[in-house]
Amino acid sequence: MKKLLYSIATLLLLSTGVKADEGMWIPLLLKKYNYEQMKAKGLKLTAEQLYDVNNSSLKDAIVWFNGGCTGEIISSKGLVLTNHHCGYDAIASNSTPGNNILDNGFWAKNNGEEKPIAGMWVSIVQRIEDKTDFVIGQLSGVSEKDRPAKLQEIYKKITDEFKKDGKFEGQMREMFKGNAYYLFVFQKFTDIRLVGTPPQSVGKFGGDADNWMWPRHTGDFSMFRIYANKNNEAAGYAPDNIPYTPKHSLPISMKGVKEGDYAMIYGFPGRTNRYEFSQGIDLAIEKVNPTIVKLRDIRLKAWKEVMDKNEGDRLKLSADYASIANYWKYFIGQTEQMKRLKVYDFKKESEAKFNEFAKGKPQYESVLANVENAYVAYRPIALQRTYLGEGILGVSMNGMASSLFPYATNAKDNKDTAAANKAIKAALANSEDFYSSFFPSADEKILAQILELYYNNIPADQHPAYMAVILKSKGKTTAEKFANYAKMVYAKSFFASKAKFEEFCKAPSYKKLMADPCYAMVDAFYSNYLTKYKPQVDAFTAAIGPEARAYVRGLMEMNPTKTFYPDANSSLRLTYGSVQAYEPKDAVKFDYMTTLDGVMEKYNPKDFEFNAPQKLLDLYTAKDFGNYKREDGKMPVAFITNNDITGGNSGSPVIDGEGRLIGLAFDGNWEAMSGDIVFDEKYKRTINVDIRYVMFLIDKLGGAPHIVGEMNLVK
Numbered sequence: 234m235k236k237l238l239y240s241i242a243t244l245l246l247l248s249t250g251v252k253a254d255e256g257m258w259i260p261l262l263l264k265k266y267n268y269e270q271m272k273a274k275g276l277k278l279t280a281e282q283l284y285d286v287n288n289s290s291l292k293d294a295i296v297w298f299n300g301g302c303t304g305e306i307i308s309s310k311g312l313v314l315t316n317h318h319c320g321y322d323a324i325a326s327n328s329t330p331g332n333n334i335l336d337n338g339f340w341a342k343n344n345g346e347e348k349p350i351a352g353m354w355v356s357i358v359q360r361i362e363d364k365t366d367f368v369i370g371q372l373s374g375v376s377e378k379d380r381p382a383k384l385q386e387i388y389k390k391i392t393d394e395f396k397k398d399g400k401f402e403g404q405m406r407e408m409f410k411g412n413a414y415y416l417f418v419f420q421k422f423t424d425i426r427l428v429g430t431p432p433q434s435v436g437k438f439g440g441d442a443d444n445w446m447w448p449r450h451t452g453d454f455s456m457f458r459i460y461a462n463k464n465n466e467a468a469g470y471a472p473d474n475i476p477y478t479p480k481h482s483l484p485i486s487m488k489g490v491k492e493g494d495y496a497m498i499y500g501f502p503g504r505t506n507r508y509e510f511s512q513g514i515d516l517a518i519e520k521v522n523p524t525i526v527k528l529r530d531i532r533l534k535a536w537k538e539v540m541d542k543n544e545g546d547r548l549k550l551s552a553d554y555a556s557i558a559n560y561w562k563y564f565i566g567q568t569e570q571m572k573r574l575k576v577y578d579f580k581k582e583s584e585a586k587f588n589e590f591a592k593g594k595p596q597y598e599s600v601l602a603n604v605e606n607a608y609v610a611y612r613p614i615a616l617q618r619t620y621l622g623e624g625i626l627g628v629s630m631n632g633m634a635s636s637l638f639p640y641a642t643n644a645k646d647n648k649d650t651a652a653a654n655k656a657i658k659a660a661l662a663n664s665e666d667f668y669s670s671f672f673p674s675a676d677e678k679i680l681a682q683i684l685e686l687y688y689n690n691i692p693a694d695q696h697p698a699y700m701a702v703i704l705k706s707k708g709k710t711t712a713e714k715f716a717n718y719a720k721m722v723y724a725k726s727f728f729a730s731k732a733k734f735e736e737f738c739k740a741p742s743y744k745k746l747m748a749d750p751c752y753a754m755v756d757a758f759y760s761n762y763l764t765k766y767k768p769q770v771d772a773f774t775a776a777i778g779p780e781a782r783a784y785v786r787g788l789m790e791m792n793p794t795k796t797f798y799p800d801a802n803s804s805l806r807l808t809y810g811s812v813q814a815y816e817p818k819d820a821v822k823f824d825y826m827t828t829l830d831g832v833m834e835k836y837n838p839k840d841f842e843f844n845a846p847q848k849l850l851d852l853y854t855a856k857d858f859g860n861y862k863r864e865d866g867k868m869p870v871a872f873i874t875n876n877d878i879t880g881g882n883s884g885s886p887v888i889d890g891e892g893r894l895i896g897l898a899f900d901g902n903w904e905a906m907s908g909d910i911v912f913d914e915k916y917k918r919t920i921n922v923d924i925r926y927v928m929f930l931i932d933k934l935g936g937a938p939h940i941v942g943e944m945n946l947v948k
Contacts, residue, residue: 254810254875255912256798257502259408259415260284260292261361263807266796271809275495275890282892283807286360291892293480295499295805296355296459297419298884303500304355304457305886307485307894308943311459311477312428313355314927315884316899317436318559320455322552323350324430330545338432338846340937347426347458349470355459356419357479358805359401364391368405368414377775391416400466408799410508410781417804422477424460424470429937431455431930432846437555438832440842444562445903447823449871449920450832453899454884454927456940483886484945485924486893489863490812492825496874497809498898498919500885502801505909508785510601510777511580512608514571514910520612521619522568524690528623529561531682535675549670563880566906576911587784590791597787600780607776610769613692617766620691624683625758629676630728633667634755636660637746641756644743653741661738668731673723681719685712695766699757726751801879810875815918817904826923829853829868852933861929869923872896876919879909887921893947896921 258267264280284292298304302319306312317324327348328335341347368387375383384407392403395418404417430436435452443449459477462468490496506513536554540547571577584601591597626632639656643649684703688696688711706721708714727733728751737745746752789797814825833853837843852858858868874887878898887896898921901908905917928946932938 255877255914256796257801257806257808257877258798259361260805260807274809274811277890278892289481291481291499291888292358292805294483295886296357297501298355299353301881302883303881303885305894306479306482308482309478310943311479312943313457313459314454314897315457316897317430317453317455318555319884320427320430320457321555323353323427324455325548325552327427328548333548334430335433335548335551338430338935340429340935340940344476347428349426353425354421354423355425356421359418359420362416364405364416365413377778380778406802406804410785411778412782412785413799415804420467422459422461422467424468424474426458426460428456428458429931429935429940431934434844434846435849435930438843438845441558441562442842444559445566445900445906447873447902447918447920448827448831449900450827450835451871451899452926452930453922454897483888483894484947485928486889486895487860487925487946487948489869489925490872490895492812492814494812495890496812496876496895497807497888498876498878498882498885499807499888500882501803502806502879503803503881505801505879507800507910507912508781509910510604511577511584512604514577514580516612516615518568518571518577520616522564524616524619525564525623526561527686528627528683529557531679532557532627533561535678539672539675546672553670563906566903570905570907571910574907574913576907579911587787587791591787597783600783600787604777604780607773611773614695614766614769616691617695617762618770620687621758621762624687625755628680628683629671630751631755634728634752635759636663637752640741641743641746657738657741661735664731664734673729677719677723680722681716684715697757697761699754722750722754801881803881808877812872813875815916817916826872827870829870832870846934849934857933858929859933861925868926868929870926872921872923873918874921875917877912877917878919894924896924
């Protein structure tokens with residue numbers, strides 16, 4: 234095992250073949266593997282200024298924002314910049330028709346006006362440790378079936394030491410399909426307050442129409458502040474907490490960017506699958522992605538009908554709608570681009586080369602044949618998991634009903650009364666938030682349509698027995714039967730009413746829960762999956778696991794001059810490249826920057842997605858751009874780089890070679906939507922808000938120069 238670990242490390246050390254714009258690199262390893270390439274591209278900082286455990290470095294200004302985005306600290310008073318869409322839920326939930334900060338914007342005039350956001354948190358990495366030797370040593374002799382449970386046991390053993398004083402927390406991350414393991418030590422802050430946001434007509438300009446597209450003209454940013462106790466330590470919300478003093482904050486560059494400029498992005502990319510097998514790509518293109526799109530489309534259309542009728546309801550549903558819509562369009566684009574770029578064919582070619590390399594090598598020669606066998610068994614039931622998660626449990630009321638699964642398990646035969654009561658309290662604690670944005674009429678339509686999709690697209694022999702109960706509903710067609718069944722469920726289920734749900738929770742009854750039509754249905758579909766299909770999914774995972782590990786090891790041996798990087802997994806990474814235009818198709822060239830001129834060209838007061846505040850129009854007419862304009866007098870809005878990012882990088886800082894903030898990443902481009910599977914150096918781009926546009930919007934549009942004043946602006 235020691236020999237294997239040394240082999241992987243050596244291959245990484247000797248690798249030099251991959252272009253610098255590809256790769257999501259672990260900061261701990263930058264000095265060893267990437268630093269010289271970064272300097273050649275334009276980096277002026279030392280390796281220690283990028284990542285250092287003992288002294289202030291760029292890593293200390295990067296925050297994991299609420300588990301799904303990235304943010305950066307941009308002042309000595311804990312001011313955090315992230316995307317508008319990352320703060321969207323907090324902004325929408327603090328909006329009412331009488332104080333509509335989502336549509337009107339908000340800028341705190343002082344610390345006292347900053348809005349505490351319940352449940353929001355940010356974490357800052359303190360250090361990263363390679364735990365590969367220890368973890369793989371502990372896994373010796375463990376079967377593939379028992380491996381997941383054993384890994385959790387090992388992770389707990391490593392991370393429990395950070396719970397002793399409560400100041401830090403540890404998280405383990407698997408790398409290279411299980412060939413390496415790293416520990417990330419965080420300091421987590423939970424007193425986070427909203428400082429400012431532009432109106433969503435700026436922060437979400439272009440809406441779904443422009444999402445994932447370039448050219449882009451969106452001011453996608455919002456601002457928060459980290460608060461700490463008087464000792465500058467992380468603490469829960471308290472009125473007397475003070476702004477956090479960070480180890481490092483990013484200076485703001487007013488210099489602007491030009492094509493070819495060095496750019497690096499530091500953040501927490503969520504998930505990539507660059508080592509996916511060709512069978513997985515085929516399954517995604519032909520089955521999984523189209524199914525996700527159909528199921529999400531049902532929810533979006535039903536919610537949109539509600540949102541269009543009432544401003545208050547629009548505000549309540551805005552965050553959920555935006556979240557679902559974002560990846561609804563992503564899966565459309567990913568499928569389209571995987572086909573256009575022939576990603577499946579590329580993978581097949583790579584695998585053919587691997588098979589040639591593997592001949593005569595017992596550790597590799599059966600890998601791809603075993604993978605094929607695993608997929609042959611898995612493919613017929615692959616959509617079960619999708620239809621359960623995105624379909625059945627994607628219905629709002631069904632999701633609420635599923636929160637009582639723990640209660641039912643422990644209440645049956647009075648198995649564990651304490652655990653049952655705990656489950657009721659947990660569900661009740663979440664009910665206020667759930668019912669505040671629950672619309673039974675829309676949910677009823679969603680349920681009926683999703684049941685019909687399930688019925689038509691899942692083989693009949695895979696249906697739960699409960700489907701026969703549903704089909705007994707009145708109606709000449711199956712569509713009518715599902716509609717009438719859904720109507721009955723929402724008329725009779727206590728989950729359809731906040732008052733009735735709370736009444737149940739005051740005197741919970743296992744018998745009453747099992748008799749509820751919503752719970753009975755959800756339990757039937759979930760149990761069907763749990764008993765018949767989860768074992769097959771687990772068997773598939775167990776079969777693929779060792780083959781994936783062997784495949785990655787084999788690729789490294791097969792390509793000793795190529796630099797390998799691990800898939801993104803919500804751990805801290807750095808990617809580097811440059812500001813770069815591109816040509817998406819024949820006779821079309823996209824410039825690397827957009828300006829406020831483009832906002833005015835797209836502006837349409839009759840289209841919600843392309844409206845703009847009157848004050849912005851006035852500032853444009855007067856050319857009142859302050860010190861934030863370009864040398865030619867135009868107001869920059871966004872620019873693109875060839876950095877390698879994915880979801881989770883939203884809000885990540887785009888940093889120049891001297892460590893100064895030049896923008897923040899907020900999207901990828903349509904032509905490279907297959908980037909989570911295969912990096913395409915010709916088309917892959919990151920779309921970024923120019924930091925000068927951010928400063929202009931805070932100062933001129935928001936009328937908050939005091940916020941700009943606490944930052945360090947440099948030329």
